[in-house]
Amino acid sequence: MSALGTSPPDPRPRHPGTTVAPPSRTGTAAALVLLVLLCAAVWSVGELRLNVATLVDSVGNAADFLSRTLPLDFPPLGELVALTGQTIAIVVCATLLSVLVSVPIAVLAAGNTTPALAARYGARTVIVVARAVPDVVLAIVFFRLFGLGALAGVLAMGLHSVGMVGKLYADAIEQIDEGPRTAVRATGARPLQELVAGVLPQVLPAFVATALHRFDINLRISVLLGFVGVGGLGFEIANALRRLDYQRGVALALVVLGLCVAAELVSGAVRRALLGGHGERAHRRGGAARAVGRRVDALRAHPLPGPGRAVPDAGRVTPPWTPHRVRGALFGGVTALVVIASVAGADLSPWRIITGLPDMITTLALFWPPTTGGILSVLLAELAVTVQIALAATLLGAMVALPVGALAARNVSPTPETAAVFRMVIVVVRGVPELVLAIVFVVITGLGPVAGALALAIGATGLLGKLVADSLEETDVRVQQAVRASGASRSQVFVAVTLPQAAPAIAAHLLYQLDVNIRSATLLGIVGAGGIGFYLLNASRVMEFGVVTTITSMVFATVMAVELLTLWLRRAVS
Template identity: 60%
Template sequence: MMSVAATVVLAALFVASVWSLVDLRINVASLADSWRNAVDFAGRVFPLDFPPLGEMVELVVTTLSIVTLATALSVLLSLPVAIFAAYNTTTGAVARGTARVLIVLARAVPDLILAIVFFRIFGLGALPGILALGLHSVGMVAKLYADAIESLDNGQLEAIRAAGGTRLQQITVGILPPLMPQLIATALHRFDINLRTSVVLGYVGVGGLGLAMSDAMRTLDYQRGMALAVFVLVLCVVVELLSGSIRSAIMAGERPRRRGASGVLDRISSGWFTGGRAAEQTRPTGPGALVPPWTAARVRRFAFIAAILVLLAAAFVGADLTTDGLLSGLLDIGPTLAFFLPPGGGDLLVSTLLPELWVTVEIGLAATLLGAILAIPIGILAARNVMRNRAVQTTFRVLIVLVRGIPELILAIIFVVVTGLGGVAGTLALAVGAVGLLSKLVADSLEETDTRVQDALRANGASAAQVFFAATLRQAAPAFVAHVMYLLDTNIRSATLLGIVGAGGIGFYLLNASRVMQFDVVTTIVLLILAVVLIVEGLAVFVRKAVA
């Protein structure tokens, strides 16, 4: 019965996606008409106008400082939330349910909305961006941490309880050491996401590269704006490759090579980063070993922690944070929040807000359909167990990394100039961005299939196409459906943000309402977005469970 209902939901979403493409007027003819605009835009962009080196360094330092502090904040907040959300560390249903609700709400409220609220509370500066990115990240980071805690072996926790260990000792000895690789890998992944998102927040005043790029685009200085966009792309790709290599080394449970950043981190932590043998040998194993001895490995780990604290202190300085703005904002938080309540703009609800909200949903649906058409074939060609030609496989994997590094806001800006204001630009931006997300998930799912079934078919004389369709694709199909639903969930959220640059939908009205200080209207828009996001997330969870 559940599978039938899921099939009906998927069919309805497919029909709605096709209808959205038609309603948004996305077709070959309209794209062909935009060709002349694309040529004209290219002529106005080149040659690129990069800022002076000193200014560029300052922008990069500000951006990385904000992203570093935001990621650190999300980790600090997510750990206790995840501990309360995991069933094996929290026995109370109320506490566990409350933690799960907090995770859902943090993920459901877009970081752009949080930034608007925090700018009103704390004023200009880096603090609103750090808080917005950090709190929104809890929705992803805490969920992954909670899942990782629930997958731990409970034997060590039970042994610590039996030895009379306190709850703090259970966490610091039974949870954190075995969870450390997952903690670091998730934080690095979130750092990548926050770096790309910081560009979006530049449009509401968060400093760094995003703000400089938004100022250039707002004044139609495309040479400077696109030069900054290219630099952001390079920075995102470099960070993605670096953090990706470290994450792979961590999660593989093996020591990385002694060269490069992974090797440096491994030497500092004596195998702690990679979960190597040295780390296992220095980890307490018995129920009585609640306090590990001060070995050389432990000293190195604490030295690494000290280095992290120094990095955070440098980020604090680089972001130019002061306690005065924080304290004054906290004192005025009550009167400030009163501007947002009660929700207003009821006269705009039917005439403007609901129609624009539907446009946002249409953009998400149409982009998911187009994105799946683009991304699934690319993901198949990038899978190592499907595409035996290394050159083809590597080419598509590089393409995925490059597209993944482009913030969708940059794509939206380009398509707005080429196709004009409206939903077409937002749809095309999200569809292209899907290559970076969905293609990677598809390739990973194909590579995780059981190769024994494929080998058996080959041994019986099956062709490569028969092996793929009868064994590989059949095994990966449920994962494909789950990934597409995840893409839809992501696109609905992203469509809201892209509206701030004129890419259609309710995001444009959200930004305008905040600029003219109609904060009661901002609250109404936030509630509408929250309702749609929760509905879509509920459908995605239902379908993923049905096809699992």
């Protein structure tokens, strides 16, 4: 299949009487939609005046901004350690909350574990709503309930993360091998035992990887929530920038960058240690299935006890302490210690939750009914600007990410050293929170959508570059080796074989990046980077909560429309 969902032309000579099947209607429609999106992105770049002249005009502002940031003003070491610890504690607690909430929701949302349509659609609805409601809006609600502090940030990030974590967990459950689960059921296991023995061992690697990935994302989000009152490094960065103290603000932003890069490297190392290296996905699934098979054999030899019967000791299965199991136990112990320290460090008082919950109905009533504040036309125009920012940022980011991702792919890059260098470039770029980039570009280019588009374009370079590199490395190297053996050069192999194999996945990644950029563009408006986010924050500050609901509903409708479109396109191009 080609990138547009149609079959490539047959190079063999046609014989009389043979016919060639026309392209499918779905593939043609997908091609037209992708072409329209490309034209809209190009138009957005021109409409927002994202050109060389704009950048040249901003060179003087960039030099002036750089001079105002030097020398960097780091806080005292004790204060810096305390702020860093508070930030990490909030992020760990939020990620833990998202995992605990997402697991039961994912079980209900997966078609193979919940046959009831009502329960499954209800769980999927919860996932979609959690993903579509901005975490800033959730933070505003929780600030009204529980006051300023870490608790509101943990709840906002944790519940918003359910939208991503719950979806990926449900997808992982639906992709399990049903054989081990069926075998466990045949032994007379109850539904809960079936989940624990037949499903959990298969999805645990994916669950761990998703949780670590979400931790990286939440670390970046914590900077944004600092602008609405969540403590930690983000809150101090916001205070420094409000008083135009760029020396302190940029210094703290560099600390956040270091944390993000460290989190990316550590989580990658943990994923490789727990889940195995590249290309071992099938081996891991087979290992999980074999582990389940050993449990099933034990259950068959010693069936589950009925009422009044004790479990025979001979039925216990104790796996050997292999190096892999020791590593897993070590990481598990360290994780438990980090979680305990984070819960203590975040100062999550149960008493504040108990005293704040009775006011929930009153607080939620402030957000209803939705109102426009007499600026509906302005809100619609700013929503259109938000979409333009996302389209332009996706196009500009893709133009850089495609070559960077190709050079970072080990099977495409000319040397392993080159691939390693570009992999590190991607890690560093991904480590910079888009909000920090937006603030820098607001100072350099001025208030408006140019700053937001440039910030998101750089962010898209990091994420898309990684996804493109991974997609290229996951192609079938045997086909590439066969073409190379025929005398084709490296560039010819890439154009003729590698790129066409990865094209459907890359197209899906571009659509995913557009989806992400629309959500991010909404939030970057909070710091003056254009779009509807500026009005969202102002409405919350003057307590026009009906306007907050209206803006949230508009963003929700836009996100859902893009979600449905990208879902259809991903199926069409796969």
